[in-house]
Amino acid sequence: MALGTPVGSFQWMKLQNKSNILNTIRLQGPVSRAEIASLTGLTPPTVTNIVAELLEAGLVIESELGESTGGRKPIMLRLNAEGFYVLGVYAGVSKVKAVSAGLDGTIRQRAVLPLPKEPSAENFLSLVKETLRQVIEKTEAKREKYLGIGVGMHGLVDTERGLSIFAPNLKLRNIPLKAELEAEFNLTVEVENDVRALALGESWFGQGQGLANFICINVATGLGAGIVLDHKLYEGSTFTAGEIGHTTIDIDGPQCTCGNHGCLEAMAAGPAIAERARKRIQQGDSSLLKAWTDGHLEGVTAKMVHEAAKEGDELAIGVLADTGRYLGIGIANLLNTLNPSRIILTGGVAQAGDFVLQPLKETVARRALETPARAVSIVTSEMGEDADAVGAFTLVLRRIFTPMGVNEL
Incomplete structure (x- = not known):
């Protein structure tokens, strides 16, 4: 049937049960029919009938036998990962x-x-x-x-x-x-x-599993957030929720691509990191970055700043520390406003490790209200390049x- 097809109350209840069972298999599998009945509160006959439909559709498959608590070993069910x-x-x-x-x-x-x-x-x-x-x-x-x-x-x-x-x-x-x-x-x-x-x-697959309220912050060429409230993505009334890169951190800061001055993105995203390093070198500070680019400072990137920091370059370490502090101010504002239980950092800048994370967390501890600051965990994504x-x-x-x-x- 097509998505959105009207259904009667009985059919709708059946679809809810079917979805419930399919999600239980997704989250708990391999799982037996008896375990599904226990976890969902559905009757064993209902579970048996719906599982038969899911098997016929190729959405789930029977796998290994489970542990017996007396009698025959139960047949376990899991998603048919290669069926669709x-x-x-x-x-x-x-x-x-x-x-x-x-x-x-x-x-x-x-x-x-x-x-x-x-x-x-x-x-x-x-x-x-x-x-x-x-x-x-x-x-x-x-x-x-x-x-x-x-x-x-x-x-x-x-x-x-x-x-x-x-x-x-x-x-x-x-x-x-x-x-x-x-x-x-x-x-x-x-x-x-x-x-x-x-x-x-x-x-579904990362550090937000099981959390009702968390914020994913991507810091790369741009800077934005995905906000989950009560287990749902929050989009806002005009689909613009999460544009935290365009919240003001410093009213006298550099101009942002949006036209404003002192936006978080203009202070902490990848291009801002590279630009801050270039300016300090032009002002006379020494850095490996000058030699690495043969003096062509327009070639400096945020990734190079991170590499220089790993080599002990004081300028690069300072630039990344400033980045962490700017991000910390932005995150403190989010904690005071939305009170999430976790902040998940993604993107290239987030991979700079403690060069950014340590000053970020210190800034959050100083600037956020005590209760939301103590309740939140700030982590980096573990989901990799994909x-x-x-x-x-x-x-x-x-x-x-x-x-x-x-x-x-």
């Missing part, structure tokens, strides 16, 4: 990445294509489609085995229409990603801001594991 596939696309500033994954979130194949600087809308869409074609070809699965496409797009995104409203670093506006990709691939497409998609991925694409395909998983999502399978 989801596709995730990360459309970033410099590249498009597409991956295929099983229902358990394990990535099967990937494809990456570079993005030119300031591509046309037609060129951008063509590259997204080609990246998807490549990963589909590599996966070698029948088309009916694909359950949907998720897209994590940088910038402002209208999730209801699947529209990229504005991608500032690509200078693109009003890109109809959902309409274009659904027409091309005949699959349901979900489009979300890339950092909110990252947060969703963390809630976290962006994982977040994208989790958009599809979120849909298909709901009652209405089960209804379309």
Whole structure:
């Protein structure tokens, strides 16, 4: 059945039960039918009947025998990880990445294509489609085995229409990603801001699992946040929630790409780190970075600053410490406003370790209110280089594991 098909109360209850059982197998598997009944509160006959439907659909499979508590060993159930596939696309500033994954979130194949600087809308869409074609070809699965496409797009995104409203670093506006990709691939497409998609991925597979309230902060070329409140992604009334990179940290700070002065992004994102290092060298401070670039300081990057810090370069260490303090001010504001239980840092800057984390945490301890500061844990993501694409395909998983999502399978 198609997503959104009206259902009666009995059928709706059955779909809720089916979704409940499927999610129990996803989260607890391998798990027996008896354990499912105990965990869900459903009757054994109901569990048996719905499991039979899930087996027939190829969504779950019977695996090894479980431990016996007397009598026959129970047959265990788990997701059929290779029975169906989801596709995730990360459309970033410099590249498009597409991956295929099983229902358990394990990535099967990937494809990456570079993005030119300031591509046309037609060129951008063509590259997204080609990246998807490549990963589909590599996966070698029948088309009916694909359950949907998720897209994590940088910038402002209208999730209801699947529209990229504005991608500032690509200078693109009003890109109809959902309409274009659904027409091309005949699959349901979900489009979300890339950092909110990252947060969703963390809630399913990373350090946000089981948490009701947390914030994922991505610090890279840009700086943004994905906010999870009461287990749900918070998008805001105009889909712009999480643009913490454009909150003011220093009213006399450098100009941001948004036109404002002293934005967190202009103080703490990758380009800001490189620029701060360049200025200090130009003012006469010594650094390995000058030799590494043969004096061509425009070649300094945030990654190079981190490498210099690891070599003991005092200028680089100081620049990263300043970055941590700026981030700490921004995070303290978030703690006082939203009171999350965890902050998850992602992106290249977050990989600078204690060079950034130590001054960040010290600043949070000084500037946030005592109660939210003591309650929060600040960690870095452990999801690796494909976290962006994982977040994208989790958009599809979120849909298909709901009652209405089960209804379309």
